[in-house]
Amino acid sequence: MNIPFPGHRRKKSGAAALPADPEGIAALLSECELLRSQAARSGVRLDDTPASLEALDQLVPRWRDDAETLPRLGNDAGLYLGTVVVRTVAGAAWRIRSDGEPVVRLASGREVEVVVSGREWAVSGAPELSQLYAQVAGD
Numbered sequence: 001m002n003i004p005f006p007g008h009r010r011k012k013s014g015a016a017a018l019p020a021d022p023e024g025i026a027a028l029l030s031e032c033e034l035l036r037s038q039a040a041r042s043g044v045r046l047d048d049t050p051a052s053l054e055a056l057d058q059l060v061p062r063w064r065d066d067a068e069t070l071p072r073l074g075n076d077a078g079l080y081l082g083t084v085v086v087r088t089v090a091g092a093a094w095r096i097r098s099d100g101e102p103v104v105r106l107a108s109g110r111e112v113e114v115v116v117s118g119r120e121w122a123v124s125g126a127p128e129l130s131q132l133y134a135q136v137a138g139d
Helices: 022-029 033-041 050-057 069-088 114-124 129-137
Strands: 093-096 102-105
Touching: 022 069, 022 093, 033 050, 033 069, 050 069, 050 129, 069 093, 069 102, 069 114, 069 129, 102 114, 114 129
Parallel strands: none
Antiparallel strands: 093 102
């Protein structure tokens, strides 16, 4: 199985750079394993739709009591938000910046730092993921 990984690869002398695989990157970023397991335990099905973002916003934030889980769950929440945007907003696509941070690029050219937004949501619950989605989808 050939799974692409974001980031720079060293070129072997005379070898061409491997092309990015947008579908492979999207699949890798959509896993969000910790968030999906937490949601499932609460009876929330994450089906990569805007409605699932609303359901996440309604979860009791038990993860805020766990300093080890909080940043990982926030990262997953951001990646999940990005996954919903990429799958439902025309022209949206993942892009890996030179610093390794995944962002969502909209058809307008605007880049959305979804991981940062996910971390903020995990810590404070605001802004809500569904509100962020509505703002991005409206662009």
